[in-house]
Amino acid sequence: MWIPLSIFRSIIIALMILYLRYDNTQQIMFPIIIKIIVGVLSLAYFTAYYKEHFASKFSNPKYYVYAVVSLFVHILGYHIIKTCPNPAYFKVFAVLQIILLYVATLYITKDYEVSAQSMTGIICGCLAIILISLDKNNK
Amino acid sequence: MSGWIYLSILHSIIVAILILYIKYDNTPYIIFPLVINIIVGALSLVYFILYYKEHFTNEFVKPKYYIYALFVLLVSILAFYIIKVCPNPAYFRVFATLEIILLLIFTIYLKNNFTITIQTIAGVALGCLAIILISLDDSNH
Numbered sequence: 321m322w323i324p325l326s327i328f329r330s331i332i333i334a335l336m337i338l339y340l341r342y343d344n345t346q347q348i349m350f351p352i353i354i355k356i357i358v359g360v361l362s363l364a365y366f367t368a369y370y371k372e373h374f375a376s377k378f379s380n381p382k383y384y385v386y387a388v389v390s391l392f393v394h395i396l397g398y399h400i401i402k403t404c405p406n407p408a409y410f411k412v413f414a415v416l417q418i419i420l421l422y423v424a425t426l427y428i429t430k431d432y433e434v435s436a437q438s439m440t441g442i443i444c445g446c447l448a449i450i451l452i453s454l455d456k457n458n459k
Numbered sequence: 460m461s462g463w464i465y466l467s468i469l470h471s472i473i474v475a476i477l478i479l480y481i482k483y484d485n486t487p488y489i490i491f492p493l494v495i496n497i498i499v500g501a502l503s504l505v506y507f508i509l510y511y512k513e514h515f516t517n518e519f520v521k522p523k524y525y526i527y528a529l530f531v532l533l534v535s536i537l538a539f540y541i542i543k544v545c546p547n548p549a550y551f552r553v554f555a556t557l558e559i560i561l562l563l564i565f566t567i568y569l570k571n572n573f574t575i576t577i578q579t580i581a582g583v584a585l586g587c588l589a590i591i592l593i594s595l596d597d598s599n600h
Contacts (some may be wrong), residue, residue, distance in 0.1 A: 322545040324553040327538045334561035336530055340570070343523075349511055352503045353518060359500010362493045370490055377486075377494050386480065386500035389483035393473050394499075396466060406561035406589055409579070412586035414555050415469040420475035426497040428479075429528045433598075441592030444585045451582030457574065 337407045340398065351398045355391065409452050415445035552594045556587035 343350060366374075377383065395412075404410045419442050426432055434442075484491060509514070518524070538551075545551050561579060567573050 322541050322551070325537060326545070326551055327557065328539065329534055330557040331561060332530060332534055334536075334558050334565060336527070336534070337558075337562060337566055339477060339527070341566075342491050342569070345518075346514075347511075347535045347599075348506075349514065349518060350524075352507050352511070352525045354528050354531060355496075355499050355503035355509065357500075357503065357524060358531055359498075361498050361528070361532060362496035362500065366490075366493045366497060370488070370493070373490060376489060383494045383498055385492075386477070387495050387502060389477060390495055391479065391499045391502055393470060394530075396470050396473075400463050400466050400470060404467070406563065406566045406573070408559050408566060408583060410463070410467055410557070411472045411559045411562055412583055413588045414559075415476045415589045416468065416471040417478070418552075418590060421478060422473060422593060424479055426477065428483075435598040436594055438593050438594045440596065441589045441596070443589075444592065445589030448582045448584075448586035448589060451578050451585065455576055455578045455582070457576045457579065 341402050341407050352395055356365050412448055416449055419445050553591055556590050
């Protein structure tokens with residue numbers, strides 16, 4: 321069952337990114353409004369199930385730092401989807417995230433054994449980013 | 460290289476750091492994403508009031524935002540459910556390649572004059588291959 325659900329989710333995500341790409345809402349109003357609505361829904365959920373944690377969680381500065389960075393990344397992603405030649409190229413940069421996470425996890429866990437398959441994957445990922453980035457057609 | 464490429468690299472680095480932070484943070488249940496969504500929502504509301512308050516009534520009555528927000532919620536719940544039921548979360552990550560392929564096909568279909576070079580096609584194919592290779596490597600499970 322998880323495979324058809326994953327396919328369904330991929331189709332929805334692709335359509336959502338395409339919608340962002342061709343929507344004509346001015347400036348960065350679209351992601352800001354979506355974040356406000358999602359925030360209200362989350363507040364309703366938090367109040368319903370975790371209200372006893374309210375004071376302890378909202379006095380912790382780590383959430384505020386993370387939230388500011390998260391908002392910045394969200395608006396940055398929106399801007400890139402709007403300005404890149406094809407949103408699929410931006411999505412390919414997910415491979416860079418995977419490589420960075422892979423390398424960081426190797427460093428954190430002190431386990432430096434990398435299999436040939438993963439090494440091939442990292443090389444392919446680096447090549448992918450170089451090829452797309454250096455293509456003059458993608459300016 | 461054009462601006463969107465530098466921004467995509469910066470975006471990837473920050474997203475990777477954010478994911479690593481979540482990985483090693485020990486907040487119980489789903490409190491962390493909920494608190495983050497609430498704070499981000501509050502910050503967005505402040506930003507909207509400061510810069511777009513004249514649009515408040517005409518934008519918030521548009522159903523497109525509510526429909527999109529519901530889809531955001533649906534895909535997050537679906538992701539949570541799939542990660543729980545699939546044999547390995549890495550298999551789920553492979554479906555990012557399907558998103559890339561779908562986006563490429565849809566954009567080529569929607570923009571009739573869209574041109575794509577062999578170099579970029581090779582880049583997209585290698586990117587998909589990289590995600591598949593790393594995600595399906597048994598030694599990473």
